Amino acid sequence: MLLGPGDRLARRPWRVAVAGTSGAGKTTLARALATDLGVPHVELDGLYHGPGWVPRPTFRADVEALAAEDAWVTEWQYGDVRDLLTGRADLLVWLDLPRHRVMRQVVRRTVRRRLRREVLWNGNVEPPLRTVLTDPANIVRWAWTSHHRGRERVLALGADRPDLPVVRLPSHAAALAWRRGPLADVVGRPT
Secondary structure (H helix, E strand, C coil), X not given: CEECCCCCCCCCCCEEEEEECCCCCHHHHHHHHHHHHCCCECCHHHHHECHHHCECCCHHHHHHHHHHCCCEEEECCCCCCHHHHHHHCCEEEEECCCHHHHXXXXXXXXXXXXXXXXXXXHHCCCCCCCHHHHCCCCHHHHHHHHHHHXXXXXXXXXXXXXXXXXXXXXXXXXXXXXXXXXXXXXXXXXX
């Protein structure tokens, strides 16, 4: 069930997955939604990346434990666990930004993190900026090449979970308006 930023929700969500291309602002939106809903936010990148950017061997088990909880907000990423999250989610929020906007955001964020040597998950820092040219998995390149796949995944989800409301937010302004409008309305209602 695809909804727009002005559409009302039928009920209050307790388990929310936030979809979007890398660099679109999933984590920022997920944190804000967790605050709005009064539920925990668990950052999926923190569960996935071990020291040295090596995937943590407990990742799938950690996501299974998260999905089993009664209330959470997290990012809908990592193909091997998406089904665990949408199998339990009450709502999928899709931050569907245009490619040019995502690229501007992901480049700024990557450069800022690298120059400031911001410590990310489990002691990791962004790799040297030159890896944009040398590493196909570099986050900037990944955001560019994977942008179209997000739409395909979300739209395919309708066949697997036709009962799952999906709110498509085409901009950050739409996300804020949705949080202040339809989401605020349903959070105030009894469940």
